Structure formats: C-alpha cells, structure tokens
Amino acid sequence: MQRHATVTTRAVLFVCALSLPAGLVMAQAASPLEQEVVDALRKERSLRSLDVALVGSEVTLTGKLDSFWQKSEAIRRALDVDGVETVSTVIEIPPPEGDEQLAEEVGKAVQNYPHYSLFDHLDGSVDNGVVSLWGRVTPDRNKPREIFERIAKIRGVQEVRNEIQTMTPSTGDTNLRRSLSRQIFRSSSFERFRGARNPPFHIVVERSSVTLVGWVQSEIERREMEQIARMTEGVIRVDNQLQTIN
Numbered sequence: 001m002q003r004h005a006t007v008t009t010r011a012v013l014f015v016c017a018l019s020l021p022a023g024l025v026m027a028q029a030a031s032p033l034e035q036e037v038v039d040a041l042r043k044e045r046s047l048r049s050l051d052v053a054l055v056g057s058e059v060t061l062t063g064k065l066d067s068f069w070q071k072s073e074a075i076r077r078a079l080d081v082d083g084v085e086t087v088s089t090v091i092e093i094p095p096p097e098g099d100e101q102l103a104e105e106v107g108k109a110v111q112n113y114p115h116y117s118l119f120d121h122l123d124g125s126v127d128n129g130v131v132s133l134w135g136r137v138t139p140d141r142n143k144p145r146e147i148f149e150r151i152a153k154i155r156g157v158q159e160v161r162n163e164i165q166t167m168t169p170s171t172g173d174t175n176l177r178r179s180l181s182r183q184i185f186r187s188s189s190f191e192r193f194r195g196a197r198n199p200p201f202h203i204v205v206e207r208s209s210v211t212l213v214g215w216v217q218s219e220i221e222r223r224e225m226e227q228i229a230r231m232t233e234g235v236i237r238v239d240n241q242l243q244t245i246n
Helices: 032-042 068-079 099-111 143-152 171-186 219-231
Strands: 004-007 051-055 058-064 086-092 121-127 130-137 159-166 201-206 209-216 237-240
Touching: 032 051, 032 058, 032 068, 058 068, 068 086, 068 143, 068 159, 099 121, 099 143, 121 209, 130 143, 143 159, 171 201, 171 219, 209 219, 219 237
Parallel strands: 004 086, 058 086, 130 159, 209 237
Antiparallel strands: 051 058, 121 130, 201 209
C-alpha cells in the first residue's frame, strides 16, 4: 500500500466522559506502534509536545508548532516508522502577517542560499501563506531539499509546494557552464559581475541547450549575451528570455 500524508483542517472534537463513574475512566496504554511514533518524535525537541493517536495503521498528530518545517518533519518521522501507512494532522502553526511580506522573506531566503549560483534559476509565488517554488538547479547537491528546508522554516509559511527540478548530471554540461562563464565575464559589459554569487541574470544549461533568464541593463546587453552563448563551442540551442531594465 502506498504511504501518504493527509492534512486535516477540521476542528478537534473532544469526547466528554463526565457521565461515566470516575473509576471507569482509565488511561489506555499506548500500543507498541503508537509508542514507536512517540519515540520517533521525541528525537526532535520541538516535536515532543505533539499528541499521537493511532487507529489501525493511521496516525493522527495533534498540537501546536512554530513552523511548517516542524510540521513536515513530524509527518516524515511518523511515516518512517514501520507499520504506519497514513498520517493525518490537526496541527496549528502561526498564520502569515501578509503574502507580500512573506514573499519578501521567501525571496531573501532564496537569494541568501549559499549554493544558488549563476547556473540555477528559481521562481515562485505566495498565496495565503502557501509558497510554490519552481525552476531548475544544478545536480551538484540536493538543492531542492535544502531550499525547501530554508523556506519551510520561515514563520507564517503554511505549506511549501516544491516543484524545483534537478538537471541531469552531465560532464559535457559542466564543461559548457565553465566555458560560458569565461566568455561572458570576459566581455566589458558583464565583467563587473565576475565573482558575484548571485548576478541579476542566470544561465541554465541542460543537454547542451542554453536558456538565458533574468535581467540586463539594455537591449544591447541582451543581444550580446545571446551572441556569446551562440558562439560558445558545444552549444546547440539558445533560448533568450532575458528582460531589460531600460
């Protein structure tokens, strides 16, 4: 059976047992599987406050957490327990103060990601606290996971829809990226960006095809970068999506 997680937004219903004699209301010992889930959550300090309930192979997690990252970690840890097939949550996390402010925080988190390079390109949107991310990144590390973690830890994020794609590893593409970088930063128009970790333009290279995205100062620079890419040995196709500031 495929394991999956579902998020429940319904209110929590409390069953009142006041009509029963006090002597009949007894705490039920946790089952071995339920205890395994509890133990898995306890390994992360921030998840120890969650309540765990088990029905069959379905776990329900209830409580309050500080971020969507903690919520996703709770679900992941519960699903990692053998015998758990489904995880439902009734978990509260802080709401966003506003999508515009949240979008700024998300943008900063991406820009400050130390491995976001000239050869990656990401975009995204924020809607009622739900962050959607898409784009393509180089395969030298697990960038989609690392970026997801940074975004999910931002206060107010309610969910992260991660559609970032990792490009196929290729020695040819790696060499082509180096060649393009040398040629572009050799130009007087772009040499000022040499060594910049995150310039305003990005160059996506996959299967010897080049996509130019981002911003340049003028139409002259836009055409020049395209010409450099087309003249670089090994490039078979160029898609120029650059936009101009002026």
